[in-house]
Amino acid sequence: MKKTGKMVSEVLKSFMKKPATELYPFVKNPKPAGFRGRIIFHYEKCIGCKLCMRDCPSKAITITKVADKKFEARINLDDCIFCAQCVDNCAKNALESTSDYELAGLSRDSLKTVFNNESVDNVALRPEE
Numbered sequence: 027m028k029k030t031g032k033m034v035s036e037v038l039k040s041f042m043k044k045p046a047t048e049l050y051p052f053v054k055n056p057k058p059a060g061f062r063g064r065i066i067f068h069y070e071k072c073i074g075c076k077l078c079m080r081d082c083p084s085k086a087i088t089i090t091k092v093a094d095k096k097f098e099a100r101i102n103l104d105d106c107i108f109c110a111q112c113v114d115n116c117a118k119n120a121l122e123s124t125s126d127y128e129l130a131g132l133s134r135d136s137l138k139t140v141f142n143n144e145s146v147d148n149v150a151l152r153p154e155e
């Protein structure tokens with residue numbers, strides 16, 4: 027009987043408390059500084075040294091020359107482990123970690139991203155062809 031009383035008091039206490047669960051995706055918490063989410067590429071800064079390709083432990087990034095001093099980046103986010111080694115090692119700051127972590131999709135193709143000078147804002151994404 028003593029145990030039942032204790033249990034009831036615990037239940038009542040829990041009713042009075044704010045829920046511990048997060049309201050995600052309706053409420054999104056701010057990301058901590060240095061958060062490593064979706065990688066994006068700024069084509070206008072790239073000099074095509076391909077250091078990022080050599081450094082990437084997942085072979086998730088490919089840089090291709092598309093015109094004179096113009097380079098395209100293909101980043102397979104389904105292979106990427108978001109270590110940001112490419113971002114840290116790019117001397118031209120042509121790669122950037124964003125705070126976007128909502129990458130779930132029904133197909134891996136949506137995670138194969140291409141960045142080139144056809145994109146209007148440098149961060150446009152389109153599935154790999």
Ligand code: SF4
Binds near residue numbers: 071076119
């Ligand atoms: S993104 Fe940076 S590291 Fe990669 S090829 Fe371009 S300049 Fe070099």
Ligand code: SF4
Binds near residue numbers: 084
């Ligand atoms: S974040 Fe890491 S795994 Fe992803 S592309 Fe850059 S180096 Fe490769």
